Amino acid sequence: MSALILALIAGAVVGLALGALGGGGSVLAVPALIYLLGFTPAAATTASLLIVTATSLTAxxxxxxxxxxxxxxxxxxAAAGxxxxxxxxAAASRLPQPVLIAAFAVVAVLAATRMLRPAGTVSGGGAGAVRPGKAAGTGAGLGALTGLLGVGGGFLAVPALVTVLAFEMQAAIGTSLLVISVNSLAALASRGATTADLDWAVIAPFIGTAILGAWDGKRLAARASGxxxxxxxxxxLLAVAAFMLIDALT
Structure with missing residues (x-):
């Protein structure tokens, strides 16, 4: 199967997940770029940032x-991140490839664990729960994660906004897209030189179908059980994480 067809399929799956679940789809982008399209881990995280930025801004x-x-x-x-x-x-390109793969696998496990948790375990703490220091620390941690691994972190941003800033869910999802977009653009700024070496013939159709898939994902979410x-x-995600950990350790 050609790289173009694989990019179109992978982009559609990533966009579908983002549209249906409001986050987490970008966690599939990096392994798809590495194992299906032959990107190095460093190039895959940079390409993923481009994909995350485009889809997040659209949403x-x-x-x-x-x-x-x-x-x-x-x-x-977002400013804290x-x-x-x-x-x-800037540091991501200097890390050994097995370290990047292993770190990404750990994040994928965290994302899967978060999604398997019953919805009732993530709840707002009321208007008095807002703590500026904690919010800044959470924002900084999310920014570091975005920059290092090329993931938007929506699976972390949404519960953080609900629990730390006491947002209702709809506002948390919408505002998380702003946070993700800002962090992704900041991380891309530090990788400006590396974007020129990317295979745009693969990344462009990946982004295009991801954006289209996100709209289909919204319609799917309205029909299927969340x-x-x-x-x-x-x-x-757990299966992908296990495969990546085995690859990093062997």
Whole structure:
């Protein structure tokens, strides 16, 4: 199967997951780029940042039109992650490939665990639960994760915004897209020189079908059971993580 066809299929799956679940689809982008399309781990994380940025900005536009983005709070949360995202993005190209693969596998396990957890375990703490210091620390950690591994971190940003900033779920999902977009752009800024060496004939169609898949994912979410979709996706992530850990350790 040609690289173009694989890129189209992988992009559609990533976009479908993002649209249906509101996050987590980018965790599939890196392993798809490495194992299906032959990217090195460093190049895959850079390409994933491009994919995450494009899909997040597209989705952000739709959520903003619906009034689900809290711009001020989201900007403050995202600002804490800019410098960590830049620093981690610069460091990623210097790390050994097995380390990057193993670190990514651990993050995939965390994402799967988060999605398998019952929805009731993530709840807001009320208006008095907002702690600026904790919010800044969470934003910084999310920025570092985005810069290092090329993932948007929506599976972490949404529960963080709900529990740390006491957002309702719709606002958390919309605002997380702002945070993800800012962190991804900051991380890309630190990798400017590496983007020129990427295979744009593969990345461009990947991005295109990811954006289209995200719209289909929204329609799928309206018809299928949300918990069922999350469980299927979580099991897939665990399988991917196990494969990557074995690859990193052998």
């Amino acid at each position: 952000l536009f739709g959520h903003a039109r619906s009034g689900h983005v809290r711009w001020r709070a989201g900007a403050l949360f 800019i410098l960590p995202a830049v620093a981690a993005g 918990p069922l979709l999350q469980r299927i996706f979580a099991v897939t």
